[in-house]
Amino acid sequence: MAELINLLSYPFMTRALVTGTAISFCAALLGVILVLKRYSMIGHGLADVAFCAVSLAVALGLSPAQHIFVTLPVVVAASFVIMSLTRKGGKGDVAIGMVSTGALSLGIIITSLSKGFNVDVYNYMFGSILASSTYDMYLSIVLVVVVLIMFVVFYNRLFLITYDESFAQASGISVNFYQFLISFLTALTIVIGMRIMGTLLISSLIIFPAVTSRRLVRSFRSLVVLSAIVSVVCFLCGLFTSYYLDLPTGASIVGANIIVCVMVTLCTLRKE
């Protein structure tokens, strides 16, 4: 316990803990909808767009704290484009694949033409426990509040849209509004969380908790609650493992999620 308190006396650790917990929580809630609607790869596509935006910000010579002024608008715009293409043509996987690979290649070209793969770009790709700033911490707290309000106020709407979009639309509910709201908040989650998790791994926070939890619950409400708990617990396990074993943070958190997912799958398969 004393060691834990001692650990939290490091400002970087407090920042990582607060930001990461908030991001895991938000990603898990949004992930429930994205996974059930089979839009989960949107997270991965947006993370690749975020990498491209970071490469641009680094090439422009902006400081890490200023990167968000480039990444945020670019990723939010990309989320709207992906959602529009997905809704229009009904071929979401193709839209995500195109935007994602296009952005990744553009990011690599920008990086090669500027300073090459320096520490900044490397950290953004794979995540770092040291990378989270005070600014990220405050932003993540605001994000948690916004996501929580959305889930409390619009819970019934979100359930209906996730379960049966046609019925919701036929009932006069603005499905587009809620889908764009979810895309916007997913984009924010990725932009704030990518410094800890890395652009290559951030989408796992969206996918794993929902996939793990859906095997254990029978109601949507329980899925939302359990996903948030699983996500935060896995994040904490991954973060401390990363600190004590000196492993990359993002990979450790994904590792914790994979272990829990495999354990739950094996237990439920045995039960079935």
Place this chain on the structure above:
Amino acid sequence: MEILTASSVTINYGNVTAVDNASFTVNEGDYFCIAGANGSGKSTLLKGIVGLCPIKSGHLHIHFPKEQISYLSQSNKADRDFPATVWEIILSGTQKSGKTLPFYSKEDKMRAEESMVKLGMEKFRNTRIGNLSGGQQQRALLARALCKSPRLMLLDEPFAGLDSSISEELYSLYRDLNKQGVTIVMASHDYQAIGKYASRVMLMNNSHVDFVGSIEEWRANLWQN
């Protein structure tokens, strides 16, 4: 009394004209079946009526507020593994446009309870929807649709994938609802059941309306062809 009037309605599905120049009327109390092979434009027409597909040309007039329409789509796109209980799904049928309360009202819960009891689904209240049989799932979705106390129900091939005994049971259920005053518009390619239950029939063929008339006229038409 007419409750739905379509005049020269054309609807595109993507770049294809799925419904071409369709004109028909639905009267209050009809059990109106839209017959036709797969791809004839039945589903798109229903989507057009409910506002899921934009109408390219022509005029479609519903003679009462749209909130009194319930729509049951061809196949629920949510996977069978969707984590939701029967109660959660039925209760969601009480949602209307413009009303975004974080919790369901007492009245909403009462209406959902009534629908659930009416369809005999109360024993499955806390059962996960995916654990029900195909017929029970349809009953749950029908209970959800009934939460709106609909005046008009639009049903898009509601028995697709169900065995004949369950389809028969559900057809009778819709007939009972129809007798209670709910107008039914159903897309189907089951000509035998249409002949047994419908009061009026419209036949669609390659996006065109080939025939509209009473069930007696339909039978005579089938006999002639």
